[in-house]
Amino acid sequence: MSPALDPVLVRELVPAVIGVLVRRGADFASAEDAVQEALIRALDVWPDDPPRDPRAWLVAAAWRRFLDAVRSEASRRDREDVVDAEPSAEAVSGADDTLRLYFLCAHPTLPPAAAVALTLRAVGGLTTRQIADAHLVPEATMAQRISRAKKKLEGLPLDRPGDLGTVLRVLYLVFNEGYGGDVDLAAEAVRLARQLASLSDEPEVAGLLALVLLHHARRASRTGPGGRLVPLAEQDRSRWDTTLITEGVAVLQAALARDRLGEYQAQAAIAALHADAPSADETDWLQIVEWYDELLALADTPVVRLNRAVAVGEADGPQAGLAALAEVPDDVPRRTAVLAHLRERSGDLDVAAGLYAEAARAAGSVAERDHLTREATRVRAARQEP
Structure with a gap:
């Protein structure tokens, strides 16, 4: 992608441009196609002739593409009241x-x-x-x-x-993809969650806002030099954003006071307990397990059961964690990594090292693969110590 089509700028502009076309009468699929064609045109034009207002340029180009498609499909008579509009900067610089x-x-x-x-x-x-x-x-x-x-x-x-x-x-x-994936969308998801919470009185909307705030507060500590993954227990808690944590906890408490518990509120309660712990050793795992039990009643999914097994292993010991993990299907992502962790805690280092290596081979990202490979190496070294 050329320097003139910065990916962050494109992600900001595309929803706005699609929205303009939809308001003018385009159906969503046609609007999205027209915007994609306009972006292809921008790849050719912008490097040599960058627009003063990229949003207005994209709206004009996409609208022309849409009208061309309408005409070619003999639908012009139903849209003649809008075919002459050529957008100005003022016309497209309104609301998000x-x-x-x-x-x-x-x-x-x-x-x-x-x-x-x-x-x-x-x-x-x-x-x-x-x-x-x-x-x-x-x-x-x-x-x-x-x-x-x-x-x-x-x-x-x-x-x-x-x-x-x-x-x-x-x-x-979207938040999770931005938080741990290839595209940085986390901040945008937080912004939209704030906006939605300001428009809705539903406790689950507040629960989602609290959840993303509490996770986002830890973002700076999740990776080390070179993008190295830093597990929660090893994160530098002094780098956590206490302002976001305070806001997230306040939003969560107000939502819980409504006594209409939902899965996002339960997840936020778990995140709040992690955020409240001064250190990993001081985490209230018993209460976290209780919240996972609440979450299971609301959303009994393999991923919830997997995360609950980790909490049970911390609260009641590795054997209890292994018993909880037995309820999780073998093909659930990260199950092998959790099994390796619990086996290591139970003292079975030979098996744990092999499981960490197996989990690394199945990792969904380079950072996760490298982390699990290091864990396998660490456990092998510990196994050989006298």
Whole structure:
């Protein structure tokens, strides 16, 4: 991508430009296609002739692409009232459309899984591969899912906002991809969660905001030199953002006081207990296990059971953790790494070293692979000590 098409700028502009086209009468799928074509045109034009207002340029170019498509499909007569509009900078520099597009992508006609995938691709800026990895499916399967979602929205008026739960799920997935993935979207997800919380009285919206604030507060300490992964127990807690932690805890307490517990509130309560501990050794693991039990009652998923097994191992010992881990399917990501950790804590270093190496081979990122490889090396060295 040329210097003129900075990826961060593109991720900021695309939702806004799609929003302008949708407001002018374009269906979502056609608007998204037109914006992508405009970006391809920008690759050729911007390096030699950068626009003074990139947003206005993209709106004008995408709108022309959309109108060309409308004309070629003999749909011009239904849109003649808008064909002459040529945008000015003032016309496109208004409100942020990103959150609105999240709701429109969560269209009532789409299954939640399709709505999540479409939003991550069109609004979140993730690649099809990144979305497939987050959902643990092949890239080709995810590409088909996104394509079917776009086709289903073709020609439909986007005047029916979608499900709030789907929007919350997408926001959290975007945050997690930005927090630990290839594209930095975490800050944007936090911003949108704040905006949504200011517009909604639902406790789960506040729960999501608290959760992302508490996780975001630890971001600076999660990696070391060269992008080296730093586990929670080894993080420098003096680098945690206490302002974000204080805000997150306050938001969570207000939500819990409503006595309408949801999964994001439960997850935020767990994150708050980690944030409250002065050191890893002082973590209140017993209370964390209790919150995982609450979370299981709300969302009994393999990932929740996996994380609960870690907490049980800390609270009640490695054998109890292994018993809890036995309830987690073998193919769940990170299960082998957790098994290695629990085996190491139980003193079975030979098995633990092999499991760490196995987990490294299956790691989903370079940072995770390198971390697990170092763990395998460390345990092998400890095994050989007299």
